[in-house]
Amino acid sequence: MNAASLRGVYTLFAKEVWRFMKVFVQTILTPVVTALLYLLVFGQALEGNIEVYEGVAYSAFLIPGLMMMSIIQNAFANSSSSLIQSKMMGNLVFVLLSPISSLGFFIAFTAAAVVRGVLVALAVYLVAILFVDLPLEAGWAVLVFAVLGSATLGVLGLIAGVWAEKFDQLAGFQNFFILPLSFLSGVFYSIHSLPGIWQTVSQFNPFFYLIDGFRYGFFGQSDADPMLSLSVTLVFLLGLSAVALLMLHKGYKIRE
Amino acid sequence: MPTAVSIRSVHKHFGELHALNDISLDVPQGSFFGLLGPNGAGKSTLINIMSGLMKADAGTVSVMGHDVASAYRQARHALGVVPQELVYDPFFTVREVLRLQSGYFGHGPENQPWIDELIETLSLADKADANLHDLSGGMKRRVLIAQALVHKPDVVVLDEPTAGVDVELRQALWQFTRRLHADGRTIVLTTHYLEEAEALCEEIAILNRGQVVAQESKTALLARCPYRTLRLTLAQSDYHLPESLQALVTEAEDNCLSLRLHKIDHHIGDVLKALQTAGIEVTDLRTEESGLEEVFLELTADLPAETTCS
Numbered sequence: 001m002n003a004a005s006l007r008g009v010y011t012l013f014a015k016e017v018w019r020f021m022k023v024f025v026q027t028i029l030t031p032v033v034t035a036l037l038y039l040l041v042f043g044q045a046l047e048g049n050i051e052v053y054e055g056v057a058y059s060a061f062l063i064p065g066l067m068m069m070s071i072i073q074n075a076f077a078n079s080s081s082s083l084i085q086s087k088m089m090g091n092l093v094f095v096l097l098s099p100i101s102s103l104g105f106f107i108a109f110t111a112a113a114v115v116r117g118v119l120v121a122l123a124v125y126l127v128a129i130l131f132v133d134l135p136l137e138a139g140w141a142v143l144v145f146a147v148l149g150s151a152t153l154g155v156l157g158l159i160a161g162v163w164a165e166k167f168d169q170l171a172g173f174q175n176f177f178i179l180p181l182s183f184l185s186g187v188f189y190s191i192h193s194l195p196g197i198w199q200t201v202s203q204f205n206p207f208f209y210l211i212d213g214f215r216y217g218f219f220g221q222s223d224a225d226p227m228l229s230l231s232v233t234l235v236f237l238l239g240l241s242a243v244a245l246l247m248l249h250k251g252y253k254i255r256e
Numbered sequence: 257m258p259t260a261v262s263i264r265s266v267h268k269h270f271g272e273l274h275a276l277n278d279i280s281l282d283v284p285q286g287s288f289f290g291l292l293g294p295n296g297a298g299k300s301t302l303i304n305i306m307s308g309l310m311k312a313d314a315g316t317v318s319v320m321g322h323d324v325a326s327a328y329r330q331a332r333h334a335l336g337v338v339p340q341e342l343v344y345d346p347f348f349t350v351r352e353v354l355r356l357q358s359g360y361f362g363h364g365p366e367n368q369p370w371i372d373e374l375i376e377t378l379s380l381a382d383k384a385d386a387n388l389h390d391l392s393g394g395m396k397r398r399v400l401i402a403q404a405l406v407h408k409p410d411v412v413v414l415d416e417p418t419a420g421v422d423v424e425l426r427q428a429l430w431q432f433t434r435r436l437h438a439d440g441r442t443i444v445l446t447t448h449y450l451e452e453a454e455a456l457c458e459e460i461a462i463l464n465r466g467q468v469v470a471q472e473s474k475t476a477l478l479a480r481c482p483y484r485t486l487r488l489t490l491a492q493s494d495y496h497l498p499e500s501l502q503a504l505v506t507e508a509e510d511n512c513l514s515l516r517l518h519k520i521d522h523h524i525g526d527v528l529k530a531l532q533t534a535g536i537e538v539t540d541l542r543t544e545e546s547g548l549e550e551v552f553l554e555l556t557a558d559l560p561a562e563t564t565c566s
Contacts, residue, residue, distance in 0.1 A: 003362070011356055011359025015356050019347050093343060094353075094360070096309055256311075
């Protein structure tokens with residue numbers, strides 16, 4: 001990529017960030033309030049009844065899960081909603097008429113989703129630590145899983161946004177795929193507390209490794225080996241990226 | 257003359273429909289080129305392939321010598337497209353979308369004077385900081401033109417730019433596109449208004465059912481129709497035409513009579529003389545030259561012979 005191409009990609013990235021910042025009440029504030037409501041309700045209801053990790057309060061255990069759930073939902077929403085809106089409004093044509101390559105398009109949308117995912121998680125963290133003591137045992141893991149989780153869901157959102165032809169299809173993808181997988185990935189519990197079969201099922205949920213690896217960063221303990229979580233996450237991200245790049249390169253549903 | 261857009265043996269299918277069937281066209285550099293055809297002829301499909309919004313099933317298209325598939329970056333730099341639909345991004349203001357569009361093409365702050373000039377020239381200054389959502393249809397159309405020009409392309413494609421716009425804006429757009437052409441840009445115009453093509457274009461290609469049915473200069477195209485219409489107002493509504501004129505009548509109502517005359521074979525003087533001999537007094541007359549519309553109809557429709565040029 002030469003300087004002009006890089007500037008093109010940077011502009012698309014900046015536009016995507018600018019877009020969600022223009023509606024930050026909906027894109028940042030609302031998910032933070034939602035996560036804090038979960039913390040309030042589940043934390044209050046279950047605090048003292050459950051101790052997932054030794055010496056870790058349930059409210060503290062919950063916060064990394066809620067942060068990663070916010071990352072999952074918001075990074076996905078960022079690229080998918082921007083794409084479907086641009087397709088429905090017809091203004092995607094302005095990007096498609098430009099010399100930005102498929103790779104540049106991919107990088108810009110994914111990077112913008114990372115920014116939104118990390119911003120929402122950071123906001124949840126900053127508000128939550130006002131009320132709950134939260135350790136930080138391995139900062140690298142928090143950062144790596146936050147970025148990789150946002151990127152993975154940003155790419156998944158890109159795939160869904162390119163594939164969906166109407167809002168209804170995208171809502172279906174979100175409600176029947178993203179939401180169940182994120183709720184059933186250990187946000188509210190350790191998979192060790194599940195019956196055997198559900199522990200096995202959970203191990204096939206890639207979102208479980210995102211949350212578990214992210215949680216390791218805070219408590220230094222987790223359900224799975226953090227290196228396994230990192231490997232699964234990387235394989236998942238690379239697999240989805242290959243699919244997304246192929247779709248963009250072929251012009252699937254956007255240059256047809 | 258060097259070629260701005262070269263289209264070679266392009267095919268495109270949509271399921272069973274053969275939307276473009278072996279299209280080959282050359283748009284000369286610096287020309288004002290009209291791409292005409294009825295609805296469904298394939299004009300927009302061809303423009304979409306030219307601009308990279310769609311892929312051809314077969315054939316090649318190049319813009320300023322750059323293949324739109326293998327050298328898409330250079331081809332897209334050379335091309336500015338004004339889409340047919342009034343599409344816009346509701347999140348941004350006029351100035352913001354122009355900066356973004358400029359950035360997509362790799363331009364930075366150095367392009368700001370050109371953006372300001374476009375805003376000024378297209379009379380967008382009052383609305384430069386207004387959200388696109390709040391603009392009228394005419395203003396949105398102007399923004400689309402500014403977006404197409406923001407990277408200073410050599411070739412500008414206007415896909416039915418005056419569809420649904422009022423007379424004042426249409427005149428302003430005509431004036432602006434003439435200015436772009438005078439500045440040395442190649443203009444490709446698709447339009448349903450044949451008088452628009454006749455007034456603006458030097459070269460015209462007519463598509464019908466996915467095929468090129470004509471590509472020549474406007475003058476040559478107009479010369480394909482050697483007829484003119486003579487419209488007469490007679491002193492009386494009760495008359496008996498001489499036999500020699502009866503075959504030329506295309507319309508007769510009360511005391512108004514229209515005759516279709518061959519430019520070489522039929523002389524107006526002879527017609528008037530025949531009427532005078534038959535005792536028919538003419539109180540008024542005017543002639544109408546055949547236009548692009550008649551040529552277009554002949555090339556694109558299966559119409560009775562008397563309504564076409566043949």
